[in-house]
Amino acid sequence: MGESARRGLFGIALFVASLLTFAFLALPLVAIFVHVPPGDLVAQLSNPVVTDALIVSLKTNLIAQVFILVLGTPTAYLLATRRFRGRALLVTLVELPLVLPPAVAGIGLLAAFGRFGLLGGTLRGLGITIPFTQTAVVFAVAFVASPLYIRQAIAAFEAVDANLVAASRTLGVGPAGTFFRVVLPLASGGLLAGEALSFARGLGEFGATIMFAGSLQRVTQTLPLAIYAEFDVDFDVTLAISAVLIVISGALLLSLKLATSWQPSRLTSRSRSELLSWS
Amino acid sequence: MAALSAHFTLPLRAFELELALAVESTVALVGPSGAGKTSVLRAIAGLVRPSSGRVALGDDVWFDAENGVSRPPEERRVGLVFQEYALFPHLSVRKNVAYAGGDRPDEYLERFRISHLADARPDELSGGERQRVALARALARNPDVLLLDEPFSALDAHTKSTVRAEVHELLGEFGLPTLIVTHDYEDASALAEEVGVIVDGKLRQLGTPQELVSRPSDEFVASFTGANLLRGSARREGDRLTRVELDTGESLFSTDVAEGVVGVVVYPWEVAVGRARVDDSALNVVSGEVGSVVEVGNRVRVRIGPLTAEVTASSAERLELARGGVAFATFKATGTRLVPLDGRGRPSATDP
Numbered sequence: 001m002g003e004s005a006r007r008g009l010f011g012i013a014l015f016v017a018s019l020l021t022f023a024f025l026a027l028p029l030v031a032i033f034v035h036v037p038p039g040d041l042v043a044q045l046s047n048p049v050v051t052d053a054l055i056v057s058l059k060t061n062l063i064a065q066v067f068i069l070v071l072g073t074p075t076a077y078l079l080a081t082r083r084f085r086g087r088a089l090l091v092t093l094v095e096l097p098l099v100l101p102p103a104v105a106g107i108g109l110l111a112a113f114g115r116f117g118l119l120g121g122t123l124r125g126l127g128i129t130i131p132f133t134q135t136a137v138v139f140a141v142a143f144v145a146s147p148l149y150i151r152q153a154i155a156a157f158e159a160v161d162a163n164l165v166a167a168s169r170t171l172g173v174g175p176a177g178t179f180f181r182v183v184l185p186l187a188s189g190g191l192l193a194g195e196a197l198s199f200a201r202g203l204g205e206f207g208a209t210i211m212f213a214g215s216l217q218r219v220t221q222t223l224p225l226a227i228y229a230e231f232d233v234d235f236d237v238t239l240a241i242s243a244v245l246i247v248i249s250g251a252l253l254l255s256l257k258l259a260t261s262w263q264p265s266r267l268t269s270r271s272r273s274e275l276l277s278w279s
Numbered sequence: 280m281a282a283l284s285a286h287f288t289l290p291l292r293a294f295e296l297e298l299a300l301a302v303e304s305t306v307a308l309v310g311p312s313g314a315g316k317t318s319v320l321r322a323i324a325g326l327v328r329p330s331s332g333r334v335a336l337g338d339d340v341w342f343d344a345e346n347g348v349s350r351p352p353e354e355r356r357v358g359l360v361f362q363e364y365a366l367f368p369h370l371s372v373r374k375n376v377a378y379a380g381g382d383r384p385d386e387y388l389e390r391f392r393i394s395h396l397a398d399a400r401p402d403e404l405s406g407g408e409r410q411r412v413a414l415a416r417a418l419a420r421n422p423d424v425l426l427l428d429e430p431f432s433a434l435d436a437h438t439k440s441t442v443r444a445e446v447h448e449l450l451g452e453f454g455l456p457t458l459i460v461t462h463d464y465e466d467a468s469a470l471a472e473e474v475g476v477i478v479d480g481k482l483r484q485l486g487t488p489q490e491l492v493s494r495p496s497d498e499f500v501a502s503f504t505g506a507n508l509l510r511g512s513a514r515r516e517g518d519r520l521t522r523v524e525l526d527t528g529e530s531l532f533s534t535d536v537a538e539g540v541v542g543v544v545v546y547p548w549e550v551a552v553g554r555a556r557v558d559d560s561a562l563n564v565v566s567g568e569v570g571s572v573v574e575v576g577n578r579v580r581v582r583i584g585p586l587t588a589e590v591t592a593s594s595a596e597r598l599e600l601a602r603g604g605v606a607f608a609t610f611k612a613t614g615t616r617l618v619p620l621d622g623r624g625r626p627s628a629t630d631p
Contacts, residue, residue: 163363164368166321166359166361166365167366168367170324170325170326170353170358170417171353171379186369
């Protein structure tokens with residue numbers, strides 16, 4: 001076979017493989033919208049099952065994300081800037097929920113915070129119940145979604161030029177001031193990317209939530225749980241909820257792309273390439 | 280103005296940095312890359328912690344290993360200008376200069392002639408402009424000592440000479456104790472009253488630029504200051520002369536006294552160039568093929584065999600020096616210095 005023929009074949013192979021990939025990924029998404037005419041979709045949105053699940057999902061996810069940001073950001077900065085014994089182990093611990101089956105996460109949460117769990121007695125003594133409450137949903141979401149943020153935050157902090165931190169210090173600004181005035185603004189693009197991914201993952205959380213929080217409408221039934229609950233009852237409702245989730249997740253990813261394409265001029269070249277590797 | 284005194288040891292990856300310095304006016308440390316120059320500045324600024332020693336500005340102790348004193352960088356009044364300037368990419372020029380919260384940043388913008396760039400971001404600036412911003416930022420902090428890390432290495436040759444003159448003027452204006460590290464001896468001698476040559480973390484020689492050139496302590500200092508270095512074996516010849524038999528078989532004469540294996544040091548401006556052998560008072564003649572002819576300002580550097588000579592552009596033209604021709608390099612016995620060889624081979628960073 002001639003060189004040019006081989007090159008032509010290679011081009012065709014790339015094209016065909018890509019086409020199959022796109023078709024495979026797009027078809028299920030398209031199918032959902034084909035099944036539910038836009039008019040029905042809007043009508044279903046006023047269905048109490050859907051609205052309740054939407055409210056529970058947004059509320060629990062927003063609270064979980066606040067915790068992830070407030071606790072995860074300093075944790076990531078510590079892991080990114082300090083070298084100490086056992087650091088690799090801690091990084092692994094932070095990443096583990098990413099590869100753990102969500103069911104295992106749910107069992108783990110029950111074993112820790114459940115009525116007969118590790119902290120069960122203590123919590124009961126304090127009059128606190130966690131399993132099968134909205135708090136449990138927040139716990140499940142935070143447990144499963146935090147690694148996506150923390151991992152990306154570590155990378156974003158590591159990408160900040162150490163000389164800029166050193167420069168800030170020699171200019172008379174202490175470690176905390178340097179963090180807020182130099183490190184955080186420069187890492188913000190990466191942090192935003194991680195936060196968006198973490199939020200999207202949290203919205204889709206199912207396995208850990210159903211085990212640890214159950215599926216009570218208006219209390220713990222999030223959008224994915226509502227899909228499962230309505231599956232045998234009303235297929236149209238599940239389609240509507242699915243459509244809502246696709247729109248939210250798509251919007252999240254899209255705004256992430258837009259945010260990062262606005263950011264680059266404000267970033268150092270290293271963290272820019274870090275971000276581009278996400279898109 | 281209080282002087283900076285620093286003596287410390289700092290273990291680095293390949294060797295230990297060991298240094299004692301007093302900086303009253305302007306001192307430059309010169310050495311090849313990897314000699315530990317930047318680490319000297321980082322240790323003084325408090326960005327790395329030496330294993331022993333003391334750093335103080337006058338009576339103000341910044342670091343004292345014995346007494347467990349180690350002040351963080353923000354509590355040492357240093358103005359450190361980083362090699363790549365380390366300007367904050369997310370802040371405008373004005374905000375960079377005002378970062379330390381010093382009084383009147385606009386005054387510094389004006390003084391450094393960067394007012395028109397106040398709202399620009401660092402990535403929109405040229406190398407020379409960035410350097411001015413970095414200097415302005417460091418000085419706006421009102422430091423008691425100025426540290427410059429390879430101030431000209433990020434600049435092209437054309438910008439460099441202008442910027443060097445500007446920096447020289449500024450150093451005089453501010454009158455701060457200043458420590459510069461650079462790999463370029465010319466930069467060092469142009470800016471500093473005292474130059475130290477540092478190799479593998481150790482100071483080989485510290486002196487005025489004239490002292491280094493007239494009495495280099497070893498072959499490294501000699502070649503780093505731009506001298507020719509020829510190896511040979513020395514033998515006394517009469518009372519006031521030493522004959523050095525070169526590895527090539529030729530003989531040279533020096534008024535320095537030495538025996539055994541030595542390096543013959545001769546500076547390019549001590550070497551005269553001719554197209555024919557001339558019988559004059561110069562004892563030393565080296566003939567060879569013209570290797571390269573490079574113009575440097577109004578002078579021309581000519582490579583003849585193992586030697587580099589520096590002649591005026593008009594002489595070069597008159598002699599019609601060109602690559603490949605044969606020329607004679609002559610220099611007086613009094614124009615040579617003999618230095619011990621430390622057996623590490625000729626340092627590579629020295630070819631002109």
